[in-house]
Amino acid sequence: MFIAISFLVLLVTLVLLFFIPSRNTFLLKVISSISTGFLIVLSVSLLFFFQPNSDNFNFFYKLKLFTNSFLNIKFLFALDGLSIFFYILTSLLITLCIFFVWEDNAIKDFFITLFSIHLILLIIFSTLNLFLFYIFFEALLIPMYILIGFWGSRERKVRAAYLLFFYTVIGSILFLSSILYIYTITGTFNYETLLQYNFSFKEQIFLWVAFFISFASKIPMFPFHIWLPEAHVEAPTVGSVLLAGILLKLGVFGLIKYNLVFFPAASHFFTPLTYTFSLISIAAASLNAIRQTDLKRIIAYSSIAHMNIVVLGIFSFNLIGLSGAILQSISHGFVSGALFFLIGVVYAKYHTRYIQYYSGLMQLIPLYSIFFLFFTLANIAFPGTSNFVGEFVILLGVYKNNKICSIISAVSVVLSGAYSLWVYNRFAFGNLKSQFLLKYKDLNLNEFLILFYLILPVIYFGVFPTVIFDLLYLSCNTICIIY
Numbered sequence: 001m002f003i004a005i006s007f008l009v010l011l012v013t014l015v016l017l018f019f020i021p022s023r024n025t026f027l028l029k030v031i032s033s034i035s036t037g038f039l040i041v042l043s044v045s046l047l048f049f050f051q052p053n054s055d056n057f058n059f060f061y062k063l064k065l066f067t068n069s070f071l072n073i074k075f076l077f078a079l080d081g082l083s084i085f086f087y088i089l090t091s092l093l094i095t096l097c098i099f100f101v102w103e104d105n106a107i108k109d110f111f112i113t114l115f116s117i118h119l120i121l122l123i124i125f126s127t128l129n130l131f132l133f134y135i136f137f138e139a140l141l142i143p144m145y146i147l148i149g150f151w152g153s154r155e156r157k158v159r160a161a162y163l164l165f166f167y168t169v170i171g172s173i174l175f176l177s178s179i180l181y182i183y184t185i186t187g188t189f190n191y192e193t194l195l196q197y198n199f200s201f202k203e204q205i206f207l208w209v210a211f212f213i214s215f216a217s218k219i220p221m222f223p224f225h226i227w228l229p230e231a232h233v234e235a236p237t238v239g240s241v242l243l244a245g246i247l248l249k250l251g252v253f254g255l256i257k258y259n260l261v262f263f264p265a266a267s268h269f270f271t272p273l274t275y276t277f278s279l280i281s282i283a284a285a286s287l288n289a290i291r292q293t294d295l296k297r298i299i300a301y302s303s304i305a306h307m308n309i310v311v312l313g314i315f316s317f318n319l320i321g322l323s324g325a326i327l328q329s330i331s332h333g334f335v336s337g338a339l340f341f342l343i344g345v346v347y348a349k350y351h352t353r354y355i356q357y358y359s360g361l362m363q364l365i366p367l368y369s370i371f372f373l374f375f376t377l378a379n380i381a382f383p384g385t386s387n388f389v390g391e392f393v394i395l396l397g398v399y400k401n402n403k404i405c406s407i408i409s410a411v412s413v414v415l416s417g418a419y420s421l422w423v424y425n426r427f428a429f430g431n432l433k434s435q436f437l438l439k440y441k442d443l444n445l446n447e448f449l450i451l452f453y454l455i456l457p458v459i460y461f462g463v464f465p466t467v468i469f470d471l472l473y474l475s476c477n478t479i480c481i482i483y
Contacts, residue, residue: 002042002045002046002049003077003078003079003122003126004077005042006039006042006043006122007119007122007123009035009038009039009042010035010039010115010118010119010122011119012035013031013032013035013115014112014115014116014119016031017031017032017108017111017112017115018112020108022106022107022108022109025107025108028107028108028111029102029107032098032111032115035115036091036094036095036098036099039091039095039118040091040092040095042091043087043088043091043092044088046079046084046087046088047084047088047471050079050081050084050471057078057079057080057128057192058078058079058080058084075127075129075132076127076128076129076190076191076192077123077126077127077128078126078128079125079126080475081471081472081473081474081475081476082253082256082257082326082472082475082476083125083126083253083257084471085326085330085468085471085472086125086246086249086253086329086330087122087125087126089245089246089249089330089333089334090118090121090122090125090246091118091122092453092457093241093242093245093246093333093337094114094115094117094118094121094242096241096337096341096450096453096454097114097238097241097242098110098111098114099446099449099450100237100238100241100341100344100446100447100450101114101238102446103446106151110151110238113143113146113147114238116143117140117143117144117242120136120139120140120143121140121246123136124136124137124140124250124253125253128190128191128192129189129190129191130179130182130189130190130191130194130258131179131183131189132189134172134175134176134179137172137175137214137250137254138168138172140247140250141164141165141168144164144239144242144243144247145161145164145165147235147236147238147239147242148160148161148164148231148234148235148236148239149161151235151236151239152234152235152236152239156230156233156234159230159234160227160230160231160233160234160235161231161234163226163227163230163231164227164231166227167217167220167224167226167227168214168217168218170213170217171213171214171215171216171217171218171224172214174209174210174213174214175210175211175213175214177210178206178207178210178211181207182194182207185203194262195261195262199262199263201265201266204262204263204264204265204266205266205269207262207263207266208259208263208266208267208270209266209270211254211258211259211262211263212255212259212270212274214254215250215251215252215254215255215258215259216251216277217251218247218248218250218251218254219248219251219252219255219304219307219308219310219311220248220251220304220307221277221278221281221308221311222277222280222281222284225281225285225304228243228248228300228303228304229288229297229300229301229304231243232244232296232297232299232300232303232340233294233296233297233300233353236344237340237341237343237344237347237348238344240296240299240300240340240343240344241337241340241341241344244299244300244303244332244333244336244337244340245332245333245334245336245337245340246333248303248307248332249329249333251307252307252310252311252314252325252326252329255311255314256314256322256325256326256479260314260479261479267315267317268317271315271317274311274315275312275315275402275405277308278308278309278311278312278315278409279308279312279405279408279409281304281305281308282305282308282309282409282412283412283415285301285302285304285305285308286301286302286305286412286415286416286419287415288301289301289302289305289415289419290415290418290419290422293354293355293356294353294354294355295343295346295353295354295355295423296340296343296353298355298419298423299336299339299340299343302336302379302416302419302420303332303336305412305415305416306328306332306336306379306387306391306416307329307332309328309391309394309409309412310325310328310329310332310394311325312325312394312398312405312409313325313328313393313394313397313398315401316394316397316398316400316401316402317401318397318400318401319397319473319476319477320393320396320397320400321393321394321396321397321398321400321401322397322476322479323393323397323468323469323472323473323476324389324390324391324392324393324394324395324396324397325390325394325397326468326472326476327386327389327390327393327461327465327468327469327472328387328390328391328393328394329390330386330390330461330468331378331385331386331387331389331390331457331458331461332387332390334386334454334457334458335375335378335379335385335386335387335454335458336379337454338371338375338451338454338455338458339375339376339379341447341450341451341454342368342371342372342375342451345368345443345447346358346368349441355423355426355427358426358427359426359427359429359430359431360428360429360430360431361427361428362428362429364440364442365440365441365442365443366442367442367443367448368442368443369427369428371443371451371455372424372427372428373424373428374455375451375454375455375458376420376421376423376424378458379416379420380413380416380417380420380421381413381416383462384459384462384463385458385459385462386457386458386459386460386461386462386465387458387462388462389461389462389465391413393465395409395410
Protein backbone atom coordinates (compact mmCIF):
# COMPACT_ATOMS: atom_id res chain seq x y z
CA MET A 1 0.00 0.00 0.00
CA PHE A 2 3.02 2.32 0.14
CA ILE A 3 2.72 3.10 -3.58
CA ALA A 4 -1.05 3.65 -3.44
CA ILE A 5 -0.68 6.05 -0.49
CA SER A 6 2.01 8.03 -2.36
CA PHE A 7 -0.22 8.39 -5.42
CA LEU A 8 -3.22 9.36 -3.30
CA VAL A 9 -1.30 12.02 -1.35
CA LEU A 10 0.02 13.59 -4.56
CA LEU A 11 -3.40 13.59 -6.24
CA VAL A 12 -5.09 15.16 -3.19
CA THR A 13 -2.31 17.76 -2.96
CA LEU A 14 -2.69 18.70 -6.63
CA VAL A 15 -6.47 19.10 -6.28
CA LEU A 16 -6.12 21.26 -3.17
CA LEU A 17 -3.40 23.43 -4.73
CA PHE A 18 -5.51 23.92 -7.84
CA PHE A 19 -8.50 25.35 -5.94
CA ILE A 20 -6.58 27.48 -3.42
CA PRO A 21 -6.24 31.13 -4.60
CA SER A 22 -2.72 32.24 -5.56
CA ARG A 23 -2.81 35.08 -3.04
CA ASN A 24 -3.22 32.65 -0.12
CA THR A 25 0.49 31.78 -0.01
CA PHE A 26 0.37 30.68 3.63
CA LEU A 27 -2.14 27.89 2.96
CA LEU A 28 -0.27 26.86 -0.19
CA LYS A 29 2.94 26.49 1.78
CA VAL A 30 1.27 24.62 4.65
CA ILE A 31 -0.31 22.03 2.35
CA SER A 32 2.90 21.62 0.32
CA SER A 33 4.99 21.23 3.49
CA ILE A 34 2.70 18.57 4.95
CA SER A 35 2.58 16.67 1.67
CA THR A 36 6.34 16.74 0.99
CA GLY A 37 7.17 15.87 4.61
CA PHE A 38 4.83 12.89 4.54
CA LEU A 39 6.17 11.68 1.18
CA ILE A 40 9.79 11.94 2.34
CA VAL A 41 9.07 9.86 5.43
CA LEU A 42 7.10 7.36 3.37
CA SER A 43 9.83 7.07 0.71
CA VAL A 44 12.69 6.60 3.16
CA SER A 45 10.68 4.05 5.14
CA LEU A 46 10.60 1.88 2.00
CA LEU A 47 14.25 1.02 2.65
CA PHE A 48 13.41 -0.45 6.04
CA PHE A 49 10.49 -2.55 4.78
CA PHE A 50 12.07 -3.68 1.51
CA GLN A 51 12.72 -7.43 1.51
CA PRO A 52 14.93 -8.84 -1.29
CA ASN A 53 13.28 -12.01 -2.58
CA SER A 54 13.35 -14.40 -5.49
CA ASP A 55 11.11 -12.33 -7.80
CA ASN A 56 12.83 -9.05 -6.77
CA PHE A 57 9.57 -7.08 -6.42
CA ASN A 58 8.06 -5.55 -3.27
CA PHE A 59 5.09 -3.33 -2.39
CA PHE A 60 2.72 -4.66 -5.06
CA TYR A 61 -0.33 -2.51 -5.82
CA LYS A 62 -3.01 -3.38 -8.37
CA LEU A 63 -5.12 -0.52 -9.74
CA LYS A 64 -8.43 -1.61 -11.29
CA LEU A 65 -10.53 0.66 -13.51
CA PHE A 66 -13.94 0.01 -15.14
CA THR A 67 -14.07 -3.50 -13.68
CA ASN A 68 -17.80 -3.73 -14.37
CA SER A 69 -17.50 -2.79 -18.05
CA PHE A 70 -15.94 -4.40 -21.08
CA LEU A 71 -12.76 -2.29 -20.60
CA ASN A 72 -11.76 -3.94 -17.27
CA ILE A 73 -8.40 -2.12 -17.05
CA LYS A 74 -5.80 -3.36 -14.55
CA PHE A 75 -2.43 -1.78 -13.80
CA LEU A 76 0.20 -3.36 -11.58
CA PHE A 77 2.79 -1.33 -9.64
CA ALA A 78 5.77 -2.59 -7.64
CA LEU A 79 9.34 -1.68 -6.69
CA ASP A 80 12.52 -3.72 -7.02
CA GLY A 81 16.09 -3.13 -5.89
CA LEU A 82 16.67 -0.82 -8.86
CA SER A 83 13.56 1.34 -8.86
CA ILE A 84 13.36 1.89 -5.11
CA PHE A 85 16.42 4.18 -5.12
CA PHE A 86 15.16 6.27 -8.03
CA TYR A 87 11.80 6.42 -6.25
CA ILE A 88 13.46 7.87 -3.13
CA LEU A 89 15.77 10.17 -5.13
CA THR A 90 12.72 11.68 -6.85
CA SER A 91 11.00 12.46 -3.56
CA LEU A 92 14.13 14.02 -2.04
CA LEU A 93 14.97 16.29 -4.99
CA ILE A 94 11.37 17.39 -5.59
CA THR A 95 11.09 18.35 -1.92
CA LEU A 96 14.28 20.45 -2.07
CA CYS A 97 13.06 22.11 -5.29
CA ILE A 98 9.80 23.06 -3.59
CA PHE A 99 11.66 24.72 -0.72
CA PHE A 100 14.03 26.46 -3.16
CA VAL A 101 11.10 28.32 -4.81
CA TRP A 102 9.52 28.98 -1.40
CA GLU A 103 9.61 32.78 -1.78
CA ASP A 104 8.88 32.94 -5.51
CA ASN A 105 6.03 35.13 -6.75
CA ALA A 106 4.47 32.32 -8.84
CA ILE A 107 4.56 29.88 -5.94
CA LYS A 108 1.22 28.20 -6.78
CA ASP A 109 2.17 27.51 -10.40
CA PHE A 110 5.58 26.19 -9.36
CA PHE A 111 4.07 23.89 -6.73
CA ILE A 112 1.48 22.44 -9.13
CA THR A 113 4.14 21.82 -11.78
CA LEU A 114 6.57 20.20 -9.33
CA PHE A 115 3.94 17.95 -7.74
CA SER A 116 2.79 16.91 -11.23
CA ILE A 117 6.36 15.95 -12.11
CA HIS A 118 6.61 14.07 -8.82
CA LEU A 119 3.49 12.00 -9.54
CA ILE A 120 4.56 11.21 -13.12
CA LEU A 121 8.03 10.09 -12.03
CA LEU A 122 6.72 7.83 -9.27
CA ILE A 123 4.42 6.14 -11.78
CA ILE A 124 7.31 5.68 -14.25
CA PHE A 125 9.57 4.07 -11.66
CA SER A 126 6.91 1.78 -10.19
CA THR A 127 4.70 0.65 -13.08
CA LEU A 128 4.90 -2.92 -14.36
CA ASN A 129 2.90 -2.10 -17.49
CA LEU A 130 4.99 -1.31 -20.57
CA PHE A 131 2.35 0.87 -22.25
CA LEU A 132 1.70 2.87 -19.05
CA PHE A 133 5.46 3.37 -18.75
CA TYR A 134 5.51 4.81 -22.28
CA ILE A 135 2.56 7.14 -21.65
CA PHE A 136 4.07 8.74 -18.55
CA PHE A 137 7.62 8.60 -19.98
CA GLU A 138 6.34 10.94 -22.70
CA ALA A 139 3.87 12.85 -20.48
CA LEU A 140 6.82 14.12 -18.45
CA LEU A 141 7.58 16.36 -21.44
CA ILE A 142 4.58 18.57 -20.66
CA PRO A 143 5.58 19.90 -17.21
CA MET A 144 9.27 20.03 -18.23
CA TYR A 145 8.31 22.05 -21.32
CA ILE A 146 6.38 24.43 -19.05
CA LEU A 147 9.32 24.76 -16.65
CA ILE A 148 11.75 25.65 -19.44
CA GLY A 149 9.44 27.52 -21.83
CA PHE A 150 7.60 29.67 -19.27
CA TRP A 151 10.06 30.11 -16.40
CA GLY A 152 13.29 30.07 -18.38
CA SER A 153 15.71 32.89 -17.71
CA ARG A 154 16.52 34.13 -21.23
CA GLU A 155 15.02 34.71 -24.69
CA ARG A 156 16.26 31.37 -26.08
CA LYS A 157 14.12 29.41 -23.63
CA VAL A 158 11.47 28.56 -26.25
CA ARG A 159 14.15 27.16 -28.56
CA ALA A 160 15.53 25.07 -25.70
CA ALA A 161 12.06 23.70 -24.91
CA TYR A 162 11.54 22.81 -28.58
CA LEU A 163 14.90 21.02 -28.70
CA LEU A 164 13.91 18.92 -25.69
CA PHE A 165 10.58 18.16 -27.35
CA PHE A 166 12.11 17.42 -30.77
CA TYR A 167 14.77 14.97 -29.60
CA THR A 168 12.35 13.14 -27.31
CA VAL A 169 9.59 12.83 -29.92
CA ILE A 170 11.95 11.31 -32.50
CA GLY A 171 12.83 8.53 -30.11
CA SER A 172 9.25 8.12 -28.89
CA ILE A 173 7.90 7.32 -32.37
CA LEU A 174 10.15 4.27 -32.64
CA PHE A 175 9.53 3.43 -28.99
CA LEU A 176 5.75 3.41 -29.44
CA SER A 177 5.88 1.33 -32.63
CA SER A 178 8.09 -1.26 -30.91
CA ILE A 179 5.75 -1.46 -27.90
CA LEU A 180 2.77 -2.03 -30.18
CA TYR A 181 4.71 -4.72 -32.03
CA ILE A 182 5.50 -6.44 -28.72
CA TYR A 183 1.79 -6.42 -27.87
CA THR A 184 0.80 -7.93 -31.22
CA ILE A 185 3.12 -10.92 -30.76
CA THR A 186 2.73 -11.44 -27.00
CA GLY A 187 -0.78 -10.13 -26.30
CA THR A 188 0.29 -8.33 -23.11
CA PHE A 189 2.00 -5.24 -21.73
CA ASN A 190 2.69 -6.85 -18.35
CA TYR A 191 6.38 -6.66 -17.42
CA GLU A 192 6.50 -9.96 -15.52
CA THR A 193 4.81 -11.83 -18.37
CA LEU A 194 7.15 -10.32 -20.95
CA LEU A 195 10.12 -11.53 -18.91
CA GLN A 196 9.12 -15.09 -19.82
CA TYR A 197 8.93 -14.40 -23.55
CA ASN A 198 11.94 -15.20 -25.75
CA PHE A 199 12.25 -12.79 -28.67
CA SER A 200 14.07 -14.03 -31.75
CA PHE A 201 17.47 -12.53 -32.51
CA LYS A 202 16.11 -10.54 -35.45
CA GLU A 203 13.27 -9.17 -33.30
CA GLN A 204 15.71 -8.27 -30.55
CA ILE A 205 17.90 -6.29 -32.96
CA PHE A 206 15.11 -4.02 -34.17
CA LEU A 207 13.39 -3.69 -30.80
CA TRP A 208 16.69 -2.97 -29.03
CA VAL A 209 17.49 -0.14 -31.45
CA ALA A 210 14.02 1.41 -31.01
CA PHE A 211 14.24 1.29 -27.21
CA PHE A 212 17.87 2.42 -27.18
CA ILE A 213 17.30 5.58 -29.24
CA SER A 214 14.53 6.69 -26.91
CA PHE A 215 16.59 6.08 -23.75
CA ALA A 216 19.87 7.38 -25.24
CA SER A 217 18.25 10.75 -25.96
CA LYS A 218 17.40 11.04 -22.26
CA ILE A 219 20.88 10.14 -20.92
CA PRO A 220 21.95 11.80 -23.36
CA MET A 221 24.50 10.06 -25.60
CA PHE A 222 26.23 11.28 -28.73
CA PRO A 223 24.67 12.29 -31.14
CA PHE A 224 21.45 12.90 -29.14
CA HIS A 225 23.05 15.24 -26.59
CA ILE A 226 22.61 18.65 -28.24
CA TRP A 227 19.42 19.53 -26.35
CA LEU A 228 20.84 19.16 -22.83
CA PRO A 229 23.29 22.11 -22.55
CA GLU A 230 20.72 24.39 -24.18
CA ALA A 231 17.93 23.21 -21.87
CA HIS A 232 20.10 23.62 -18.76
CA VAL A 233 21.14 27.16 -19.66
CA GLU A 234 17.59 28.32 -20.33
CA ALA A 235 15.80 26.42 -17.55
CA PRO A 236 15.17 27.94 -14.10
CA THR A 237 17.23 26.49 -11.27
CA VAL A 238 14.67 23.86 -10.27
CA GLY A 239 14.35 22.85 -13.93
CA SER A 240 18.08 22.26 -14.17
CA VAL A 241 18.09 20.31 -10.90
CA LEU A 242 15.31 18.03 -12.13
CA LEU A 243 16.90 17.61 -15.56
CA ALA A 244 20.27 16.56 -14.16
CA GLY A 245 19.06 14.89 -10.99
CA ILE A 246 16.18 12.78 -12.28
CA LEU A 247 15.35 13.15 -15.98
CA LEU A 248 18.72 11.82 -17.15
CA LYS A 249 18.21 8.79 -14.90
CA LEU A 250 15.16 7.74 -16.92
CA GLY A 251 17.51 6.68 -19.72
CA VAL A 252 19.63 4.64 -17.29
CA PHE A 253 16.52 3.09 -15.76
CA GLY A 254 15.14 2.17 -19.19
CA LEU A 255 18.37 0.65 -20.46
CA ILE A 256 18.71 -1.59 -17.42
CA LYS A 257 15.08 -2.58 -16.95
CA TYR A 258 14.14 -3.07 -20.61
CA ASN A 259 17.11 -3.27 -23.00
CA LEU A 260 19.27 -5.54 -20.85
CA VAL A 261 16.46 -7.74 -19.58
CA PHE A 262 14.28 -8.10 -22.68
CA PHE A 263 16.98 -8.20 -25.37
CA PRO A 264 20.15 -9.86 -24.00
CA ALA A 265 21.44 -11.13 -27.37
CA ALA A 266 21.01 -7.72 -29.00
CA SER A 267 22.67 -6.03 -26.01
CA HIS A 268 25.74 -8.20 -26.53
CA PHE A 269 25.65 -7.59 -30.27
CA PHE A 270 25.53 -3.79 -29.92
CA THR A 271 28.03 -3.52 -27.04
CA PRO A 272 30.96 -2.35 -29.26
CA LEU A 273 28.74 0.35 -30.80
CA THR A 274 27.48 1.41 -27.37
CA TYR A 275 31.02 1.62 -26.00
CA THR A 276 32.09 3.70 -29.01
CA PHE A 277 29.27 6.21 -28.61
CA SER A 278 29.84 6.39 -24.85
CA LEU A 279 33.58 7.08 -25.19
CA ILE A 280 32.94 9.73 -27.86
CA SER A 281 30.34 11.34 -25.58
CA ILE A 282 32.72 11.32 -22.60
CA ALA A 283 35.61 12.86 -24.56
CA ALA A 284 33.48 15.42 -26.42
CA ALA A 285 31.58 16.51 -23.29
CA SER A 286 34.75 16.85 -21.20
CA LEU A 287 36.59 18.86 -23.85
CA ASN A 288 33.53 21.06 -24.41
CA ALA A 289 33.23 21.69 -20.68
CA ILE A 290 36.80 23.05 -20.56
CA ARG A 291 36.06 25.73 -23.16
CA GLN A 292 32.75 26.98 -21.71
CA THR A 293 32.29 30.30 -19.91
CA ASP A 294 28.72 29.76 -18.68
CA LEU A 295 28.61 27.96 -15.32
CA LYS A 296 25.48 26.01 -16.21
CA ARG A 297 26.94 24.81 -19.50
CA ILE A 298 30.01 23.53 -17.68
CA ILE A 299 27.92 21.43 -15.29
CA ALA A 300 25.65 20.31 -18.16
CA TYR A 301 28.57 18.94 -20.18
CA SER A 302 29.95 17.41 -17.00
CA SER A 303 26.64 15.57 -16.55
CA ILE A 304 26.88 14.17 -20.08
CA ALA A 305 30.36 12.80 -19.36
CA HIS A 306 29.36 11.24 -16.04
CA MET A 307 26.18 9.64 -17.37
CA ASN A 308 28.05 8.05 -20.26
CA ILE A 309 30.47 6.49 -17.79
CA VAL A 310 27.33 5.00 -16.24
CA VAL A 311 26.39 3.54 -19.66
CA LEU A 312 29.79 1.81 -19.81
CA GLY A 313 29.06 0.24 -16.44
CA ILE A 314 25.61 -0.92 -17.58
CA PHE A 315 27.06 -2.72 -20.60
CA SER A 316 29.89 -4.33 -18.65
CA PHE A 317 27.49 -7.27 -18.09
CA ASN A 318 28.84 -8.04 -14.63
CA LEU A 319 27.62 -7.44 -11.11
CA ILE A 320 30.40 -4.98 -10.25
CA GLY A 321 29.89 -2.68 -13.21
CA LEU A 322 26.08 -2.72 -13.02
CA SER A 323 26.00 -2.02 -9.27
CA GLY A 324 28.50 0.82 -9.73
CA ALA A 325 26.40 2.29 -12.56
CA ILE A 326 23.31 2.48 -10.35
CA LEU A 327 25.24 3.94 -7.41
CA GLN A 328 26.85 6.52 -9.69
CA SER A 329 23.42 7.46 -11.11
CA ILE A 330 22.04 8.06 -7.63
CA SER A 331 25.14 9.94 -6.52
CA HIS A 332 25.12 12.09 -9.65
CA GLY A 333 21.56 13.10 -8.82
CA PHE A 334 22.69 14.56 -5.49
CA VAL A 335 25.96 16.12 -6.69
CA SER A 336 24.76 17.66 -9.95
CA GLY A 337 21.55 18.79 -8.25
CA ALA A 338 23.60 20.57 -5.58
CA LEU A 339 25.85 22.22 -8.18
CA PHE A 340 22.83 23.60 -10.03
CA PHE A 341 21.36 24.83 -6.75
CA LEU A 342 24.67 26.61 -6.07
CA ILE A 343 24.67 28.24 -9.49
CA GLY A 344 21.05 29.26 -8.99
CA VAL A 345 21.92 30.91 -5.68
CA VAL A 346 24.72 33.02 -7.16
CA TYR A 347 22.64 33.83 -10.26
CA ALA A 348 19.82 35.15 -8.06
CA LYS A 349 22.31 37.48 -6.35
CA TYR A 350 24.30 38.75 -9.35
CA HIS A 351 22.11 37.88 -12.37
CA THR A 352 24.90 36.39 -14.43
CA ARG A 353 26.40 32.94 -14.88
CA TYR A 354 29.48 33.95 -16.86
CA ILE A 355 32.68 32.95 -15.09
CA GLN A 356 34.63 36.06 -16.14
CA TYR A 357 32.55 38.24 -13.79
CA TYR A 358 33.44 36.19 -10.70
CA SER A 359 36.67 36.12 -8.74
CA GLY A 360 37.77 36.11 -5.11
CA LEU A 361 34.38 35.19 -3.69
CA MET A 362 35.98 33.09 -0.94
CA GLN A 363 36.70 36.40 0.81
CA LEU A 364 33.07 37.55 0.68
CA ILE A 365 30.82 34.49 0.79
CA PRO A 366 32.96 31.84 2.52
CA LEU A 367 30.09 29.54 3.52
CA TYR A 368 28.88 29.35 -0.07
CA SER A 369 32.45 28.79 -1.29
CA ILE A 370 32.92 25.86 1.12
CA PHE A 371 29.78 24.14 -0.19
CA PHE A 372 30.92 24.83 -3.75
CA LEU A 373 34.33 23.29 -2.98
CA PHE A 374 32.79 20.16 -1.46
CA PHE A 375 30.50 19.46 -4.41
CA THR A 376 33.25 20.30 -6.89
CA LEU A 377 35.45 17.66 -5.25
CA ALA A 378 32.53 15.22 -5.24
CA ASN A 379 32.00 15.92 -8.95
CA ILE A 380 35.59 14.86 -9.72
CA ALA A 381 35.13 11.68 -7.65
CA PHE A 382 37.23 12.68 -4.64
CA PRO A 383 37.81 9.75 -2.23
CA GLY A 384 35.25 9.67 0.57
CA THR A 385 32.37 10.76 -1.66
CA SER A 386 29.76 8.57 -3.30
CA ASN A 387 30.95 9.60 -6.78
CA PHE A 388 34.35 8.09 -6.06
CA VAL A 389 32.86 4.73 -5.11
CA GLY A 390 30.52 4.75 -8.10
CA GLU A 391 33.15 5.61 -10.71
CA PHE A 392 35.78 3.33 -9.20
CA VAL A 393 33.42 0.34 -9.17
CA ILE A 394 32.27 1.10 -12.74
CA LEU A 395 35.87 1.18 -13.98
CA LEU A 396 36.54 -2.15 -12.24
CA GLY A 397 33.52 -3.70 -13.93
CA VAL A 398 34.41 -2.29 -17.35
CA TYR A 399 38.03 -3.45 -16.92
CA LYS A 400 36.80 -7.04 -16.51
CA ASN A 401 34.92 -6.75 -19.80
CA ASN A 402 37.12 -4.44 -21.89
CA LYS A 403 40.48 -3.23 -20.60
CA ILE A 404 41.04 -0.64 -23.33
CA CYS A 405 37.67 1.06 -22.77
CA SER A 406 38.33 1.14 -19.05
CA ILE A 407 41.67 2.90 -19.52
CA ILE A 408 40.24 5.41 -22.01
CA SER A 409 37.27 6.22 -19.76
CA ALA A 410 39.61 6.66 -16.79
CA VAL A 411 41.19 9.58 -18.66
CA SER A 412 37.86 11.38 -18.33
CA VAL A 413 38.45 11.55 -14.57
CA VAL A 414 41.55 13.65 -15.29
CA LEU A 415 39.59 15.90 -17.66
CA SER A 416 36.81 16.23 -15.08
CA GLY A 417 39.38 17.41 -12.53
CA ALA A 418 40.80 19.87 -15.05
CA TYR A 419 37.62 21.81 -15.78
CA SER A 420 36.10 21.48 -12.29
CA LEU A 421 39.14 22.78 -10.41
CA TRP A 422 39.72 25.46 -13.05
CA VAL A 423 36.18 26.77 -12.51
CA TYR A 424 36.47 26.74 -8.73
CA ASN A 425 39.86 28.44 -8.79
CA ARG A 426 38.53 31.23 -11.04
CA PHE A 427 35.40 31.55 -8.93
CA ALA A 428 36.69 31.49 -5.36
CA PHE A 429 40.24 32.81 -5.54
CA GLY A 430 42.10 35.61 -7.23
CA ASN A 431 41.49 39.36 -7.11
CA LEU A 432 38.00 40.52 -6.25
CA LYS A 433 36.20 42.11 -9.21
CA SER A 434 34.43 44.84 -7.27
CA GLN A 435 33.43 46.66 -10.45
CA PHE A 436 30.98 43.83 -11.20
CA LEU A 437 30.01 42.55 -7.75
CA LEU A 438 28.48 45.41 -5.79
CA LYS A 439 26.74 43.51 -2.98
CA TYR A 440 27.83 40.55 -0.92
CA LYS A 441 25.48 38.20 0.88
CA ASP A 442 26.22 34.65 1.92
CA LEU A 443 23.76 31.75 2.06
CA ASN A 444 20.47 32.28 3.86
CA LEU A 445 19.01 29.60 6.14
CA ASN A 446 16.85 28.02 3.42
CA GLU A 447 19.77 27.70 0.98
CA PHE A 448 22.07 26.39 3.69
CA LEU A 449 19.63 23.63 4.71
CA ILE A 450 19.05 22.53 1.10
CA LEU A 451 22.79 22.16 0.46
CA PHE A 452 23.43 20.58 3.85
CA TYR A 453 20.80 17.88 3.22
CA LEU A 454 22.48 17.10 -0.11
CA ILE A 455 25.88 16.69 1.54
CA LEU A 456 24.64 13.97 3.89
CA PRO A 457 23.89 11.21 1.31
CA VAL A 458 27.06 12.03 -0.68
CA ILE A 459 29.22 11.42 2.41
CA TYR A 460 27.14 8.54 3.79
CA PHE A 461 27.11 6.51 0.58
CA GLY A 462 30.78 7.37 0.04
CA VAL A 463 31.66 5.77 3.38
CA PHE A 464 28.95 3.07 3.52
CA PRO A 465 28.17 2.10 -0.09
CA THR A 466 27.19 -1.42 0.99
CA VAL A 467 23.81 0.00 2.07
CA ILE A 468 23.00 0.37 -1.62
CA PHE A 469 24.95 -2.65 -2.86
CA ASP A 470 23.17 -5.02 -0.47
CA LEU A 471 19.74 -4.01 -1.75
CA LEU A 472 20.94 -4.04 -5.36
CA TYR A 473 22.62 -7.41 -5.19
CA LEU A 474 19.69 -9.67 -6.01
CA SER A 475 18.26 -7.44 -8.75
CA CYS A 476 21.64 -6.91 -10.44
CA ASN A 477 22.65 -10.54 -10.03
CA THR A 478 19.40 -11.68 -11.66
CA ILE A 479 20.20 -9.51 -14.69
CA CYS A 480 23.83 -10.64 -14.85
CA ILE A 481 22.81 -14.33 -14.75
CA ILE A 482 21.13 -13.78 -18.14
CA TYR A 483 24.56 -13.00 -19.55
